[in-house]
Amino acid sequence: MGITYEDFLDLEYEPTDEDLVCTFRIDPATGMSTEAAASRVASESSNGTWAALQTGADFTDMGATTFDIDGDLIRVAYPAGLFEPGNMPQVLSCIAGNIMGMKAVDTIRLLDCEWPESVVSAYPGPLYGSSVREEIFGVTDRPITATVPKPKVGLSTAAHAQVGYDAWVGGVDLLKDDENLTDQAFNPFSDRLTESLSLRDDAEDETGEKKSYLINVTADTQTMLDRVDEVAAQGGEYVMVDIITAGWAGLQTVRERTEKHGLAIHAHRAMHAAFDRLPSHGVSMRVLAQISRLCGVDQLHTGTAGLGKLANEDTVGINDWLTGDLYGTTDVLPVASGGLHPGLLPDLLDATGTNVCVQLGGGIHGHPDGTRAGAVALRSAIDAYVEGRPITEAAEETPELAVALDKWGTETPR
Ligand SMILES: O=C(O)[C@H](O)COP(=O)(O)O
Ligand SMILES: [Mg+2]
Incomplete structure (x- = not known):
C-alpha cells in the first residue's frame, strides 16, 4: 500500500x-x-x-x-x-x-x-457564558458594561483602582485591565487586586449594584494558576486572559483551575489580527472564536461590527455562532470593544443585540468631565436603548451624555 x-x-x-x-x-x-x-x-x-x-x-x-x-x-x-x-x-x-x-x-x-x-464533547466549554449577566450581575434586560482605565499602562495602583471606583459608581459593571497590564513595577498584580476589590466593595455599598473586576492574569502557565488562586482567595469573580498571546495550552490549564474556584474567564484577543487580518491568509476570527468556546472562555472580544477603531470581520456572524447551540454546551458572551463611545451604541446594539458586554475605554475616560461623567453617559445611553428611547432624548435629562454626544457625535474613530 x-x-x-x-x-x-x-x-x-x-x-x-x-x-x-x-x-x-x-x-x-x-x-x-x-x-x-x-x-x-x-x-x-x-x-x-x-x-x-x-x-x-x-x-x-x-x-x-x-x-x-x-x-x-x-x-x-x-x-x-x-x-x-x-x-x-x-x-x-x-x-x-x-x-x-x-x-x-x-x-x-x-x-x-x-x-x-x-x-x-472532549472540551469543557464555558462555565457561565452569557449567564454571567444574570448570575453575577442580576441583569436580564441590558448589556453589561466594562471599562479599561487609560492610559493603558503607567497608572499607579492607587490611581488605577480609583479610576475603577469612579467608573463603577458612575454605572459601569466591570473594571477591566488592559491587555498589556499584568504585574509591572508601577502597578503590581497583588496590590492592584487587593486595592481594586476593596474599592469594588465600596462601590457596591454606594450603588447597591453588583460590581466586578477583570484582572489580567496573563503570564507563564504556572504564574497564571497562582494568580487565579489569588483572585479566588480575595473574592473576585473573574480572571482575564490574553488568550492568543498566552496560548491555547495555557488557557486550557487555566480553565481547569477556574472551574475549581467557580471563576469566569474574560478572553482578550490581542494578536488575533496576526492570524485573521489579511482576508486571504491565516485563521479567521470565526475559527478563533470557535476554539475559544471549546476551551471554555465565558466572554470574548469579537469586535464592534465595523463601528470602532479596530479592523473587524464578521462580528455579527461570530456572535451568532458563540451564542448559538453547540450540542447543548454553554454559550459565550460576546464583548464589543475598541474605539466605542456612547454615540455609537444604538448602531452597535442594533447590530449585535443586547446579549453582549459593551466595553469603553477612551469613550469613558476621554469624557471632558472625567471618568465618572463618562460612565454616567454610557449607562444612560444603554438604559435609553433598552427602554426603546433615542439616546438624544436621554441626553436631555443626563448632561453627561449630552456632553459625550456633543464631543464625539456618531463618528467612528481611527
Ligand atoms: O482592551 C481593550 O478592549 C481596549 O483597550 C479598548 O480601549 P478603547 O475603548 O479605548 O478603544
Ligand atoms: Mg486594550
Missing part, C-alpha cells in the same frame, strides 16, 4: 457525523492546479507528506479528504480519530499547522469549522 497526494482528494466522499469539516480558501501556487493544491492541504494537515509513502499492516489511516471544491473554496473532512480528545494545540497542529506555510499555495485561510459532537 502506498499513499500519494491523489489519495486525499475524493469529490464523491460524504463526510460522516464524526468528521471535523474545515472550509479553506486557497490560492494555488503558480503552475499548481486547484485539485493538486487541495489534495496537498488534506495530505499535509493529516498523515501525508511531499513523498509517496509505503504503509504496512500496523497503520491506522487517519487521512483527511478534500471532498468539495468550489472556486477557491475547498472543504476538507478529518476523521475524529486524528485528534487527541481535549487537546486544542494538537488539533491546530493539524488543521492550521504546516499547511499555513506550504509552497503549494501562495495563500491559505481557514475560514470555518463544523465541529462534530465527538470532538466538542
Whole structure:
C-alpha cells in the first residue's frame, strides 16, 4: 500500500457525523492546479507528506479528504480519530499547522469549522457564558458594561483602582485591565487586586449594584494558576486572559483551575489580527472564536461590527455562532470593544443585540468631565436603548451624555 497526494482528494466522499469539516480558501501556487493544491492541504494537515509513502499492516489511516471544491473554496473532512480528545494545540497542529506555510499555495485561510459532537464533547466549554449577566450581575434586560482605565499602562495602583471606583459608581459593571497590564513595577498584580476589590466593595455599598473586576492574569502557565488562586482567595469573580498571546495550552490549564474556584474567564484577543487580518491568509476570527468556546472562555472580544477603531470581520456572524447551540454546551458572551463611545451604541446594539458586554475605554475616560461623567453617559445611553428611547432624548435629562454626544457625535474613530 502506498499513499500519494491523489489519495486525499475524493469529490464523491460524504463526510460522516464524526468528521471535523474545515472550509479553506486557497490560492494555488503558480503552475499548481486547484485539485493538486487541495489534495496537498488534506495530505499535509493529516498523515501525508511531499513523498509517496509505503504503509504496512500496523497503520491506522487517519487521512483527511478534500471532498468539495468550489472556486477557491475547498472543504476538507478529518476523521475524529486524528485528534487527541481535549487537546486544542494538537488539533491546530493539524488543521492550521504546516499547511499555513506550504509552497503549494501562495495563500491559505481557514475560514470555518463544523465541529462534530465527538470532538466538542472532549472540551469543557464555558462555565457561565452569557449567564454571567444574570448570575453575577442580576441583569436580564441590558448589556453589561466594562471599562479599561487609560492610559493603558503607567497608572499607579492607587490611581488605577480609583479610576475603577469612579467608573463603577458612575454605572459601569466591570473594571477591566488592559491587555498589556499584568504585574509591572508601577502597578503590581497583588496590590492592584487587593486595592481594586476593596474599592469594588465600596462601590457596591454606594450603588447597591453588583460590581466586578477583570484582572489580567496573563503570564507563564504556572504564574497564571497562582494568580487565579489569588483572585479566588480575595473574592473576585473573574480572571482575564490574553488568550492568543498566552496560548491555547495555557488557557486550557487555566480553565481547569477556574472551574475549581467557580471563576469566569474574560478572553482578550490581542494578536488575533496576526492570524485573521489579511482576508486571504491565516485563521479567521470565526475559527478563533470557535476554539475559544471549546476551551471554555465565558466572554470574548469579537469586535464592534465595523463601528470602532479596530479592523473587524464578521462580528455579527461570530456572535451568532458563540451564542448559538453547540450540542447543548454553554454559550459565550460576546464583548464589543475598541474605539466605542456612547454615540455609537444604538448602531452597535442594533447590530449585535443586547446579549453582549459593551466595553469603553477612551469613550469613558476621554469624557471632558472625567471618568465618572463618562460612565454616567454610557449607562444612560444603554438604559435609553433598552427602554426603546433615542439616546438624544436621554441626553436631555443626563448632561453627561449630552456632553459625550456633543464631543464625539456618531463618528467612528481611527
Ligand atoms: O482592551 C481593550 O478592549 C481596549 O483597550 C479598548 O480601549 P478603547 O475603548 O479605548 O478603544
Ligand atoms: Mg486594550
